[in-house]
Amino acid sequence: MRHRMSEPLPIAVIGAGRMGAYHARVCAESPDVALVAVVDADARRAAEVAGQYGAEPATAIDAHLGRISAAVVAVPTDSHLQVAGPLLERGVHCLVEKPLAMTVRDAEALLQAADRGGAVLQVGHTERFNPAFMALGRYDLKPRFIETQRISPCRFRSMDVGVVMDMMIHDIDLVLSLVRSEIESIDAVGVNVIAATEDMANVRVRFANGCVADMAASRAALKVERRIRIFAENGYVGVDFGAKRGAFIRPTAQLMALRAAAVKAGRFDSAAVGDESFENLLDVQEIRIDDHDALTEQLAAFVRSVRGEAPVVVTGEDGRRAVELADRIVNTIAARPMYP
Numbered sequence: 526m527r528h529r530m531s532e533p534l535p536i537a538v539i540g541a542g543r544m545g546a547y548h549a550r551v552c553a554e555s556p557d558v559a560l561v562a563v564v565d566a567d568a569r570r571a572a573e574v575a576g577q578y579g580a581e582p583a584t585a586i587d588a589h590l591g592r593i594s595a596a597v598v599a600v601p602t603d604s605h606l607q608v609a610g611p612l613l614e615r616g617v618h619c620l621v622e623k624p625l626a627m628t629v630r631d632a633e634a635l636l637q638a639a640d641r642g643g644a645v646l647q648v649g650h651t652e653r654f655n656p657a658f659m660a661l662g663r664y665d666l667k668p669r670f671i672e673t674q675r676i677s678p679c680r681f682r683s684m685d686v687g688v689v690m691d692m693m694i695h696d697i698d699l700v701l702s703l704v705r706s707e708i709e710s711i712d713a714v715g716v717n718v719i720a721a722t723e724d725m726a727n728v729r730v731r732f733a734n735g736c737v738a739d740m741a742a743s744r745a746a747l748k749v750e751r752r753i754r755i756f757a758e759n760g761y762v763g764v765d766f767g768a769k770r771g772a773f774i775r776p777t778a779q780l781m782a783l784r785a786a787a788v789k790a791g792r793f794d795s796a797a798v799g800d801e802s803f804e805n806l807l808d809v810q811e812i813r814i815d816d817h818d819a820l821t822e823q824l825a826a827f828v829r830s831v832r833g834e835a836p837v838v839v840t841g842e843d844g845r846r847a848v849e850l851a852d853r854i855v856n857t858i859a860a861r862p863m864y865p
Contacts, residue, residue: 533559534828537589539608540599541565541574543682544622548597551820553578557828562589590615595645595831597824598622602686606631609646613638618645620827624694625844627686629852632845639841647827647837648844650698654819654826657769658699658753660812661762664773668703670756671738676746679719687715687722689854693742697854698839698847699753706734708850715858718745728854764812771812780806 563575575582639646715723751766760775
């Protein structure tokens with residue numbers, strides 16, 4: 526359906542589960558979007574969510590195809606290709622929840638469908654729009670080592686997949702967005718605590734450019750933590766995604782001079798430090814974080830890309846790469862016996 530760029534983008538939310546309801550709320554609140562319909566195979570659930578936001582409920586998208594230009598696809602991951610593929614083929618722009626697909630083959634099929642239909646495909650890796658992560662764009666970071674932690678108590682959702690595809694996928698995407706390099710090796714271990722698939726996983730990924738990323742995820746923890754630490758040549762960054770705060774730490778000119786002298790002499794001269802404390806040799810800056818709702822910012826970016834005002838932030842290819850790495854991690858875990 527054609528629409529004028531100045532008019533709200535007519536959109537449908539497909540899938541009225543927990544995430545679909547969040548998307549419906551954000552769409553209803555956006556002045557740049559007109560929420561036409563909420564679609565779910567469960568008619569009662571579709572009516573419940575649609576009724577909250579003044580949209581039409583439906584059990585199938587077919588009746589609304591002539592009225593929408595875009596869709597948010599929030600159905601279970603194994604149905605992404607079945608639902609989003611035909612829409613993309615018809616030129617309907619799609620924001621598809623993460624992960625893009627359960628398999629690399631399905632992810633590639635979605636990219637091909639978008640290409641054939643000339644449609645925008647954006648993947649819902651919402652952490653890219655977390656204000657704490659977006660704030661890192663102000664720093665020219667060239668990571669040498671990245672450490673991520675994403676843990677929480679079990680919510681008994683998405684138990685059909687392991688913690689890698691359920692939770693670590695967020696950090697996989699963040700790491701790949703920070704390190705634009707080929708993967709050299711993967712080492713991973715996983716532990717079953719609750720489900721038939723891994724509930725805890727620890728992964729080390731080595732990249733061809735020398736960067737190393739350690740990622741840990743657990744849905745069997747007693748607390749919630751979402752953090753990233755980045756060690757780069759120009760400093761260290763630590764970010765708490767949940768608290769939306771962070772710090773950038775770099776050596777002062779004095780410490781840089783001490784390091785240069787140590788490299789030249791082949792040894793560190795402790796006497797040159799005098800009574801100076803280590804803390805005083807560091808420049809610690811609190812990262813300024815502009816607070817905003819990540820889902821709202823994600824939708825706004827999607828609308829801008831549909832209107833041709835900006836490139837897609839999280840592309841279909843980004844989604845495919847995340848699925849590919851997640852798949853390799855899961856296979857690495859499977860190849861290592863969990864218990865002797």
